[in-house]
Amino acid sequence: xxxxxxxxxxxxxxxxxxxxxxxxxxxxxxxxxxxxxxxxxxxxxxxxxxxxxxxxxxxxxxxxxxxxxxxxxxxxxxxxxxxxxxxxxxxxxxxxxxxxxxxxxxxxxxxxxxxxxxxxxxxxxxxxxxxxxxxxxxxxxxxxxxxxxxxxxxxxxxxxxxxxxxxxxxxxxxxxxxxxxxxxxxxxxxxxxxxxxxxxxxxxxxxxxxxxxxxxxxxxxxxxxxxxxxxxxxxxxxxxxxxxxxxxxxxxxxxxxxxxxxxxxxxxxxxxxxxxxxxxxxxxxxxxxxxxxxxxxxxxxxxxxxxxxxxxxxxxxxxxxxxxxxxxxxxxxxxxxxxxxxxxxxxxxxxxxxxxxxxxxxxxxxxxxxxxxxxxxxxxxxxxxxxxxxxxxxxxxxxxxxxxxxxxxxxxxxxxxxxxxxxxxxxxxxxxxxxxxxxxxxxxxxxxxxxxxxxxxxxxxxxxxxxxxxxxxxxxxxxxxx
Amino acid sequence: xxxxxxxxxxxxxxxxxxxxxxxxxxxxxxxxxxxxxxxxxxxxxxxxxxxxxxxxxxxxxxxxxxxxxxxxxxxxxxxxxxxxxxxxxxxxxxxxxxxxxxxxxxxxxxxxxxxxxxxxxxxxxxxxxxxxxxxxxxxxxxxxxxxxxxxxxxxxxxxxxxxxxxxxx
Numbered sequence: 001x002x003x004x005x006x007x008x009x010x011x012x013x014x015x016x017x018x019x020x021x022x023x024x025x026x027x028x029x030x031x032x033x034x035x036x037x038x039x040x041x042x043x044x045x046x047x048x049x050x051x052x053x054x055x056x057x058x059x060x061x062x063x064x065x066x067x068x069x070x071x072x073x074x075x076x077x078x079x080x081x082x083x084x085x086x087x088x089x090x091x092x093x094x095x096x097x098x099x100x101x102x103x104x105x106x107x108x109x110x111x112x113x114x115x116x117x118x119x120x121x122x123x124x125x126x127x128x129x130x131x132x133x134x135x136x137x138x139x140x141x142x143x144x145x146x147x148x149x150x151x152x153x154x155x156x157x158x159x160x161x162x163x164x165x166x167x168x169x170x171x172x173x174x175x176x177x178x179x180x181x182x183x184x185x186x187x188x189x190x191x192x193x194x195x196x197x198x199x200x201x202x203x204x205x206x207x208x209x210x211x212x213x214x215x216x217x218x219x220x221x222x223x224x225x226x227x228x229x230x231x232x233x234x235x236x237x238x239x240x241x242x243x244x245x246x247x248x249x250x251x252x253x254x255x256x257x258x259x260x261x262x263x264x265x266x267x268x269x270x271x272x273x274x275x276x277x278x279x280x281x282x283x284x285x286x287x288x289x290x291x292x293x294x295x296x297x298x299x300x301x302x303x304x305x306x307x308x309x310x311x312x313x314x315x316x317x318x319x320x321x322x323x324x325x326x327x328x329x330x331x332x333x334x335x336x337x338x339x340x341x342x343x344x345x346x347x348x349x350x351x352x353x354x355x356x357x358x359x360x361x362x363x364x365x366x367x368x369x370x371x372x373x374x375x376x377x378x379x380x381x382x383x384x385x386x387x388x389x390x391x392x393x394x395x396x397x398x399x400x401x402x403x404x405x406x407x408x409x410x411x412x413x414x415x416x417x418x419x420x421x422x423x424x425x426x427x428x429x430x431x432x433x434x435x436x437x438x439x440x441x442x443x444x445x446x447x448x449x450x451x452x453x454x455x456x457x458x459x460x461x462x463x464x465x466x467x468x469x470x471x472x473x474x475x476x477x478x479x480x481x482x
Numbered sequence: 483x484x485x486x487x488x489x490x491x492x493x494x495x496x497x498x499x500x501x502x503x504x505x506x507x508x509x510x511x512x513x514x515x516x517x518x519x520x521x522x523x524x525x526x527x528x529x530x531x532x533x534x535x536x537x538x539x540x541x542x543x544x545x546x547x548x549x550x551x552x553x554x555x556x557x558x559x560x561x562x563x564x565x566x567x568x569x570x571x572x573x574x575x576x577x578x579x580x581x582x583x584x585x586x587x588x589x590x591x592x593x594x595x596x597x598x599x600x601x602x603x604x605x606x607x608x609x610x611x612x613x614x615x616x617x618x619x620x621x622x623x624x625x626x627x628x629x630x631x632x633x634x635x636x637x638x639x640x641x642x643x644x645x646x647x648x649x650x651x
Binding site for chain 2: 023026030033034036037040041044047048084085088089092341342343344345347370371373374377378380381384387388391397
């Protein structure tokens with residue numbers, strides 16, 4: 001497509017958008033900052049746990065710095081006008097997550113458990129893979145509008161990805177949720193994380209074509225715009241799919257994420273509040289309906305309504321067919337004992353959570369060790385990523401790019417809300433990972449790809465428009481002179 | 483490790499984390515895609531600046547007729563009337579296009595403006611020129627409708643539909 005505009009040509013008298021600064025140097029400065037903070041935290045954990053600066057400090061710092069540097073160079077070369085905040089924030093979150101995982105690796109309680117494996121080196125490898133995928137996205141995806149051609153292929157691809165865990169032999173049931181697939185020799189993969197991105201491509205392509213039909217052909221009833229039956233079709237189909245995920249894979253989080261993303265994109269595409277009302281009603285009906293007969297979900301709701309009871313049942317070793325877990329209560333205690341400023345890195349007892357302390361419950365570790373002040377900063381960082389995504393959507397010139405950016409950042413926001421809300425006891429807990437922070441290969445790789453796509457859209461949106469052809473009307477003005 | 487060191491590190495970590503957040507927010511604040519919106523003045527302020535600009539032109543026109551490279555080179559473009567009142571754009575030698583088209587530098591939300599209404603650009607000497615791009619309702623500098631590219635003096639009102647624009651120092 002268009003080549004990058006040389007800044008010196010801005011001085012010619014062509015009509016064009018104002019020369020937006022590329023802001024790559026701002027990004028570089030922030031990236032340096034974003035690498036220094038986790039290195040500081042890493043040294044802090046070592047000092048608190050073993051009274052010495054950890055031996056791996058240099059290699060960890062260099063590894064993180066190398067990842068950030070490669071990412072930055074790729075952006076500088078292939079997406080020079082991309083948003084300056086997305087890459088540094090993602091790097092920072094990833095780095096701090098690595099520190100927290102490393103810290104939990106060194107907890108004696110967790111080391112004593114049966115399922116213990118050292119997670120930090122693996123997570124570093126997954127992060128490197130994630131950055132590699134990020135660079136690949138920025139390099140190969142020259143223009144996000146290419147994705148528009150694959151609207152229906154994306155739909156099929158997303159369905160396949162979602163159904164893979166149900167295939168016998170390939171699917172892998174872990175602690176009640178069937179959301180993993182096992183690839184022999186490579187380990188396990190969570191296809192739902194990737195389906196999130198592919199599905200956003202499908203929704204964006206589909207809604208771009210159908211939005212007029214969805215927005216305009218409707219009757220007004222009691223202040224709400226009721227859509228026609230045939231336009232309701234797709235939302236019903238998506239709803240059924242997400243309910244099916246919920247039933248067969250018992251994965252509340254993914255189901256909520258997909259349906260929520262669709263409703264957000266539908267609202268943005270049509271500007272009709274009625275869709276949000278319908279969406280909320282339908283998800284409420286679906287959740288209550290499924291929860292009334294699915295025991296796995298019922299346990300989660302029980303643990304949400306009365307975590308103390310679950311804790312006591314678990315301690316007493318009551319076995320009534322359902323696995324009782326003390327995780328939810330331990331997470332709440334972790335937040336409580338952290339207080340406003342936290343106990344300091346390496347000095348909390350969040351490892352009492354036990355299983356999944358470094359994945360689903362990692363936010364509790366932050367809550368205990370860096371306190372409310374730290375968690376607020378983390379949540380603000382997530383909010384900044386989402387804000388940049390929405391800003392990109394506002395600036396994008398094509399409707400497909402707008403919808404895709406909104407969908408991706410909406411999905412990101414929903415995921416953060418669902419996980420953080422679950423760990424903090426606001427909503428029932430769902431098995432999802434905090435983007436970038438938590439241990440989990442699929443999650444970190446997929447989220448780096450998501451950031452890559454957002455960067456590509458923002459590069460296209462912020463790139464100065466090429467000078468248009470001379471305006472023929474200008475000539476006419478010259479002729480008709482008074 | 484002593485209690486004191488750990489406390490200092492704990493608070494230090496929170497401080498740098500928040501510093502990062504604040505720096506990031508600062509980056510966004512100044513990252514409004516090239517157009518900077520300054521504080522919109524109150525009614526009284528707006529009136530005062532208009533008065534000032536009304537008095538200013540004769541003087542400045544003389545100066546611009548002579549050595550135009552003086553201290554009176556404008557540095558910003560200010561919208562003084564219309565829906566965009568208060569918007570300023572820094573003049574850095576680039577062409578500023580005005581109109582309802584999305585890719586204009588200043589996108590006018592004005593029923594009386596054409597999609598590519600006018601442009602403002604510096605000539606070789608650095609003098610700013612306004613040119614009407616064949617708009618339907620015309621571009622006015624002071625009270626005269628523009629027919630040819632015309633040099634703009636400091637503070638002279640350029641009227642496009644309901645929008646008025648001035649160059650300021």
